[in-house]
Amino acid sequence: MKKLQLFRRDNRGATAVEFALIIPVFFGMLIGITQLGSLYFAGADLRNSVAAGARKAQIFPRPAPAEVTAAVRNRIFKLNSAYLTGPTVTQGTDANGYAFYLIEASYAVPLNFVFFKTPPVTLTESRRVYLNPTS
Numbered sequence: 791m792k793k794l795q796l797f798r799r800d801n802r803g804a805t806a807v808e809f810a811l812i813i814p815v816f817f818g819m820l821i822g823i824t825q826l827g828s829l830y831f832a833g834a835d836l837r838n839s840v841a842a843g844a845r846k847a848q849i850f851p852r853p854a855p856a857e858v859t860a861a862v863r864n865r866i867f868k869l870n871s872a873y874l875t876g877p878t879v880t881q882g883t884d885a886n887g888y889a890f891y892l893i894e895a896s897y898a899v900p901l902n903f904v905f906f907k908t909p910p911v912t913l914t915e916s917r918r919v920y921l922n923p924t925s
Contacts, residue, residue: 825901832869832899833913839865840895840915843877847891847919855879855891862895873898873910889921 843862846853853861862877877895884890898910 821903825903828901829899829911829913832897833915835867835869836895836897836913836915839863840877840893840917843879843893844891844917844919847879847893847921850922852921855881858891858893862893869897873900889923891919891921893917893919 839862842865843858846861847858856879858879859877863871866874875896875898877893880892880894882890882892894914894916896912896914898912900910901908
């Protein structure tokens with residue numbers, strides 16, 4: 791009985807047990823935050839590249855869709871082009887007869903958690919750019 795009472799009062803090793811319980815949660819949160827950061831970075835880079843294509847589309851004389859596509863691809867900095875879908879440039883007119891380019895691109899962000907794989911998250915970005923009249 792006396793040994794059981796001594797065991798209850800003995801606090802040696804309690805810190806190690808608490809650390810062992812908390813460290814997996816801490817590392818899980820740390821890895822999750824880094825993956826959210828990579829999603830944010832990929833979204834910002836995709837948005838910036840489509841915006842560069844939109845700026846290219848607004849110059850005079852009107853550029854061809856291939857030039858706008860090249861402007862989007864040239865603006866992508868750190869994204870892996872293997873995961874990039876597009877960009878596509880579609881020319882059209884709205885209900886009032888104004889010509890526009892619709893620039894669309896998507897990027898499948900591969901998430902890399904340490905102990906398991908997840909399907910990639912697909913980010914999409916599109917811009918409608920109204921064009922200057924040619925005459």
